[in-house]
Amino acid sequence: MSVPLAALPAASADPGAVRRLLSRVGTMCLVELQKLRRDRAELLTRAIQPALWLLIFGETFTRLRAIPTGSTPYLDFLAPGILAQSALFIAIFYGIQIIWERDAGVLGKLLVTPTPRAALVTGKAFAAGVRALAQAVIVLVLAAILGVGLTVNPLKLAGAALAVVLGSAFFCCLSIVIAGLVLSRERLMGIGQAITMPLFFGSNALYPVDLMPDWLRVLSHVNPLSYEVDALRGLLIGTANHVWVDFGVLAGSAAIAIAVASALLGRLVR
Structure with missing residues (x-):
């Protein structure tokens, strides 16, 4: 969790302050994960x-050979993109939970601690x-059953897990930012649904960047999902990638999103 700390002004050079901050982050993360035990059916659905x-x-598209992916079978090319998509769909609506906590009075109590x-x-x-990782395991198992040539290198699998976590962290915070701006579940749902598919189709999840028109290629280069997919492809199926650039963009995006979401959090309880 060292990356997001760059966005946390409370993290000073004092080792004790850093430990307290990490402890509080870990505690909040554990509280959130406790809810996962009651949502196992939701993960499957x-x-x-x-x-x-x-x-x-x-x-279907593997049989049609309609999308050229070089020597990589299309199903292998697609699997990391669908893995990133599944994480996106979980994280992008996380702001609804923040609004629910505000309505239940939980958020106000947390903010005065x-x-x-x-x-x-x-x-x-x-x-x-x-939470996204739990679903990613299901997607990876299915991909393996379908014959996708996935790596078994534990270091690369750990790197793929980190890419999923960083990507999900960014989109979760983006959802919290939207919640802090619109302040209602209905508006958040509408905006979330409006931007989810453009984020997905405006990335390299379904097709190579080289096949995109110029305007879509520009959008793909500023879309964090593209960097997540690129990292996952390189780590899971061994395609050419820029993994350090990908992780740099994901980490920087997550850090900025955490900082902006933190600044807007208090607006929800005014």
Whole structure:
């Protein structure tokens, strides 16, 4: 969790302050993850959509050979993109939970505790990442069953897990930022649904960047999802990638998003 600390003004050179901050972030993350134990059925139902993408879209376009992906089978090319998509769909609506906590009075109580707002946001962001990882395992198992040539290198698998967590952290905080601006569940749902598919189709999840028109290529280069997918492809199936650039963009995006979400958090309880 060292990356987001760059965005936390409370983190000083004092080792004790850093330890307290990390402890509070960890506590908030554990609180969030406790909810996962009651949402096991939700994880399975959320896995249906990525499973359909792999089974129907992936298998069909692999047979059609309509999208050129070089020596990489299209299903192999697609699997990391669907993995990133499943994490996106979980994280982008996380702001609804923040609004629910505000309506229940929970958020107001949390904000008057000594815990920094950045620690609250970071805990939720990384909880979203771990929740996304739980679904990612389901997607990876299905991809392996379909014959996708996935790596078994534990270091690369750990790197892929980190990419999913960082990507989910960014989109979770983006959702919290939207919640802090619109202040209502209905508006957040509408905006979330409006931006989810453009984020997905405006990335390299379904097709190589080289096939995109120039305007879409520009959008892809500023879309954090593209960097998450690129990192996952390089780590999981061994395609050419810029993994250090990908992780740099993901970490920087997550840090900025945590800082902005923390600044807007108090607006929800005014």
